[in-house]
């Protein structure tokens with residue numbers, strides 16, 4: 001009956017419940033994906049510069065040399081964030097701008113750049129959330145073994161001390177690492193991302209050193225940061241769904257969850273690896289002698305929040321010996337984004353509730369959520385109804401989790417700008433702001449204006465939720 005009435009009657013608007021008071025709305029970016037200025041002010045080479053320079057690794061041979069030229073345009077870009085009325089800005093710090101060769105004397109020009117970025121955010125009323133590692137390892141450290149080497153974790157702790165010492169008076173909220181699963185698996189097992197290695201046991205070892213470096217950084221942070229500063233890890237979490245109800249698929253799904261989610265959640269939030277996955281990897285030939293006594297306790301140092309990046313789900317079927325993991329993913333089911341990722345907002349609610357229930361009610365920040373669609377600029381307008389629908393559904397999914405009692409404090413949309421999407425280059429557009437890479441002109445997409453209205457109302461419009 002409502003549908004035939006056209007505009008919704010006023011009482012329907014009450015159905016769109018507000019987000020809690022103090023809930024923060026933000027946008028997220030990362031250094032390599034937007035900054036460009038690859039050779040400026042003493043920046044060193046990162047594994048992503050090397051990867052982009054290796055023929056065949058990145059679509060179209062795209063590189064991060066210019067990207068969105070954010071290094072020179074950060075003030076204008078932060079003006080856009082302020083124009084939308086947002087509360088918070090997540091960005092990452094490029095390790096090779098701070099320590100061009102990974103260790104040693106810091107490069108003051110690099111620290112100064114991030115201080116200017118943070119000051120510009122604060123001047124615009126934006127609360128900064130700084131990520132220490134969003135995948136751009138100094139190449140020199142890779143030459144010495146990268147995350148497959150324990151020493152890289154020690155280098156990360158030194159870098160953390162430098163950055164927190166330089167910016168800790170201005171930045172309250174810190175993320176140690178963005179998505180260690182991606183660094184370890186896509187970087188060391190699948191060879192899809194830098195450094196482009198394809199060896200499973202090496203990837204498991206790399207995952208341990210990434211997690212260890214998180215724990216070491218938390219310790220360093222507690223002694224270097226002013227009281228009240230907060231730190232957490234950001235994990236990319238994806239609910240796993242069995243492809244069928246056979247015992248084999250259900251068992252494979254538990255393993256997929258262990259491999260993708262619990263392998264990171266359990267050590268970070270409980271201080272120990274999941275026993276079933278230790279056993280499974282051991283049967284696959286992984287020798288865990290790289291885990292030293294006390295490592296798990298270090299990884300499990302108390303943190304102040306859990307950062308969650310949510311995009312999609314995995315559909316799992318058992319695959320016997322055909323793969324190292326003994327399972328494989330079924331093709332995604334429609335509807336999907338331009339990345340081919342299944343759109344599954346209700347699984348987002350389930351995930352948040354599960355984290356709350358199984359991991360001791362952590363405070364959660366959604367540090368990324370968003371979608372790529374094939375946007376086209378049409379003069380001063382970019383109409384992206386699919387992204388508006390995607391975001392509306394996912395914000396509503398998160399709000400439902402809050403209503404169910406989840407301690408969700410903030411939500412950062414990925415991403416402010418269209419940007420360098422790693423091995424896919426500049427093809428996929430994730431921004432709520434369209435970037436013309438020829439002219440560097442920025443245009444708000446309809447989703448940006450929609451987001452501005454959501455933030456102003458602090459609730460979704462009734463039409464989006466009924």
Ligand code: FCB
Nearest residue numbers: 030178179236414421430
């Ligand atoms: C996440 C990354 C981010 C971006 C989005 C689409 O895995 O953290 O840099 O690539 O996916």
